[in-house]
Amino acid sequence: MNERDLKRILTKPTIDNEMDRSIADVILNYESGSLNNANRNLRNRSMLNNSWKSHRLAKVAVIVLALVLVGTGTVLAAGYKVKSHRQKIKFMTNEELGEGTPLYGEDTKRTFFGSGDEAFAELGYPNLIPSYIYDNYLLSEKGHICLENNRDGVTQKWLITEFFTDGYETGDFSGEYIYISFIPSDVSVVNITSVYTEEVGLEEDFIFSEYTTKGGVICSLKQHIERGYITADILFDSDTIGNGSLMMNFSGIDMDKVKEILDTLPLTEETIENQDMGE
Amino acid sequence: MENILRAEKFISEEWILEKYDLYKNMLFQIAFSYLGNKYDCEDVIQEAFIKLCYHSPEFDNNEHEKRWLIRVTINLCINNLRSFWNRKKVSIDGLEEYFSSDEEIGIMSDIINLPEKYKTVILLHYISGYRISEISEIMNLSESAVKMRLKRGREKLKIELEGLI
Numbered sequence: 001m002n003e004r005d006l007k008r009i010l011t012k013p014t015i016d017n018e019m020d021r022s023i024a025d026v027i028l029n030y031e032s033g034s035l036n037n038a039n040r041n042l043r044n045r046s047m048l049n050n051s052w053k054s055h056r057l058a059k060v061a062v063i064v065l066a067l068v069l070v071g072t073g074t075v076l077a078a079g080y081k082v083k084s085h086r087q088k089i090k091f092m093t094n095e096e097l098g099e100g101t102p103l104y105g106e107d108t109k110r111t112f113f114g115s116g117d118e119a120f121a122e123l124g125y126p127n128l129i130p131s132y133i134y135d136n137y138l139l140s141e142k143g144h145i146c147l148e149n150n151r152d153g154v155t156q157k158w159l160i161t162e163f164f165t166d167g168y169e170t171g172d173f174s175g176e177y178i179y180i181s182f183i184p185s186d187v188s189v190v191n192i193t194s195v196y197t198e199e200v201g202l203e204e205d206f207i208f209s210e211y212t213t214k215g216g217v218i219c220s221l222k223q224h225i226e227r228g229y230i231t232a233d234i235l236f237d238s239d240t241i242g243n244g245s246l247m248m249n250f251s252g253i254d255m256d257k258v259k260e261i262l263d264t265l266p267l268t269e270e271t272i273e274n275q276d277m278g279e
Numbered sequence: 280m281e282n283i284l285r286a287e288k289f290i291s292e293e294w295i296l297e298k299y300d301l302y303k304n305m306l307f308q309i310a311f312s313y314l315g316n317k318y319d320c321e322d323v324i325q326e327a328f329i330k331l332c333y334h335s336p337e338f339d340n341n342e343h344e345k346r347w348l349i350r351v352t353i354n355l356c357i358n359n360l361r362s363f364w365n366r367k368k369v370s371i372d373g374l375e376e377y378f379s380s381d382e383e384i385g386i387m388s389d390i391i392n393l394p395e396k397y398k399t400v401i402l403l404h405y406i407s408g409y410r411i412s413e414i415s416e417i418m419n420l421s422e423s424a425v426k427m428r429l430k431r432g433r434e435k436l437k438i439e440l441e442g443l444i
Contacts (some may be wrong), residue, residue, distance in 0.1 A: 001386060002439045009386050013311040013377040014304045018356045019321050022297055027328045028292055126377045141329045164358075227360075251358065 034230030068249070068257045080126065082236035087220035088193045108155070109148040109260070116161070119144030123157055128246055130264040133178060137163035155266045165251045165252075170171050179249040189243050212242045213262050225256070230258050236267060295332050302328075302345065307381045308406050312398065313356035316373030316410045323355045346417050349407060353399060389436055397432030400425055 017025070061103045094187050113119035116127040116134070123146065140162035149156050159182045165175035185192070194204075208221040211232070213219060230253065234246040304325060310320040328443060331348055338344040378384045393401065403409045411429070415422045 003405070006386075006401075006436065009383055010312060010390065010406050011304075011308055011376070012383075012404065013308055013317075019317060023303070023321060023325050023328065024296065026325050027299060027332060030333060060424050070424070084289055125413045141326065163436060176312055218286075249417075250356070 008224045009150070015279045017193065049123050074230060080238075080266060082217065082238040082267045083237040083241050083270050084216075084267070085237070086218055086219040087233040089196055090193050091196045091201075092093075092198075093202075094186045094198050097197065098148070100225075107147055111146045113146065114139075114140065116144050119146055119159055119161070119181070122146045123159060123182070125182070125184060125244065128182060128244075129180060129268060130248075130261050131266070132264040133163050133180075137165065137176070137178060138176070139163055141177055145248055156183070157166045176253050177251040178253070179251075181247045183245045183247075185243040187228065187243065187246065188237045189245055190237065192235060192245065194245075211259050211262060213259075213265055213267075215267055216267065217262075217265060221255075221258070228252075230255060232258065232262055234262075236269070243257050290332060292379065295328075298331060298344075299328055302348055305308045305406060306348065309349065309352055310356050311377075312361060312387075312390050312402055312406070313353070314339070315387075317376065319359055323352060323359060326355055345407075349403070350417065353402075360378050386436070393432060393435060397428050397435060400428045403434040404429060 024209040035045045060070040067206070086173060111119075111122060116129050120127045142162070144159060146159050148156065159180075161180050163180075164178070201224060205225055207225060209221045210224070211219045211221055211247070218237070220235075222231045222233075223229070224231075229249060229251040232250070234248075235244075236246075237243045248261075250261070255260075304392065306324050307320055310323045311317070314320055314323065326346060330351055331344070335347065337396055338347065374384045374387050374439075378387055390398065390401070399418065400414055403414045404411075409417065411425050414420075414425045418425065420428075
């Protein structure tokens with residue numbers, strides 16, 4: 001191959017008309033998270049009409065919507081104390097999942113919030129994002145996104161958000177990146193099993209560990225061997241705030257800093273004695 | 280023409296579309312060489328333009344703006360590749376939409392799988408048309424380091440030199 005061939009191949013892909021309209025629409029209708037409701041609604045319509053939602057969130061949905069609820073429980077009211085549980089994971093190959101397995105629900109609604117308090121309040125929870133993250137990272141332009149996803153007639157509300165290294169002056173946003181998702185649950189999460197598909201990785205791709213925060217909350221940690229990112233899953237039941245599953249994915253951030261961040265989670269274990277001690 | 284007040288910036292739709300039309304395909308080609316599928320590219324380009332239009336610093340000139348946008352796009356691609364949601368391997372399906380022959384698909388796969396440090400200089404040289412001295416400024420590397428990376432990148436892709444640029 002010569003240089004001319006290389007240049008021809010590199011410059012062959014171009015934006016098609018559908019993507020062109022979609023990106024232009026989003027850029028033109030972009031509003032910062034602090035806008036009023038009227039503008040936000042306008043933006044929601046715009047965002048829902050483009051294909052931006054289709055890919056990354058569909059991949060998120062692979063895991064989120066594959067959560068298997070086994071147990072039952074009750075949600076009572078009052079406080080910030082939680083009972084944390086270790087995460088149970090089942091790794092499945094695409095063959096095991098089978099072609100007929102419905103992995104993807106349909107995103108039926110999105111609401112964008114600049115304020116984390118407001119976004120979590122939409123789900124009926126206090127803001128669960130560690131304070132260290134707000135203090136040291138930059139919230140993605142998309143803000144906090146509340147989604148409603150319909151799968152087999154069942155609607156699941158959940159929240160996602162992203163934080164970056166502040167690189168607006170330097171253009172370097174690649175330093176550190178945090179992706180967060182929160183899935184509320186009406187029932188106890190003690191028996192929830194997360195299903196990991198091949199797209200996320202196989203069991204041998206991860207190093208598994210655990211960290212108990214200064215507040216006594218169990219965080220199930222997984223470090224991807226090849227890519228280096230660290231995922232922390234916090235599953236909790238609480239008479240105070242309700243039950244839920246908080247997942248934080250840290251890229252470009254070492255384990256010590258991840259633990260420092262987790263120590264600023266606004267959650268405290270009910271009592272050390274009551275902690276789930278695992279299988 | 281509608282003027283839009285965005286945070287600290289006062290910009291027009293015309294300005295946004297002008298910038299978008301000017302850079303969109305170059306950035307798409309750069310992003311595609313990292314990500315290999317149009318959906319992730321769409322995410323990245325959308326985010327890069329949002330940063331440009333609403334949150335970018337003041338630029339000295341158009342070239343400063345272009346270099347900033349390229350760098351942001353590459354960084355967003357790297358973030359995407361490192362992220363939890365990235366597919367383990369690039370799917371051929373994403374390439375077949377743009378390349379018809381097995382040979383072209385094979386070459387594009389090699390480009391996508393090229394180590395990042397070689398790929399960046401290759402893309403800046405062959406897509407954006409930058410000379411070695413300019414890549415050296417953009418990447419904050421010595422010219423000899425850029426030359427070495429270009430040479431090794433070409434070797435890995437088995438490119439024969441013909442003094443194209």
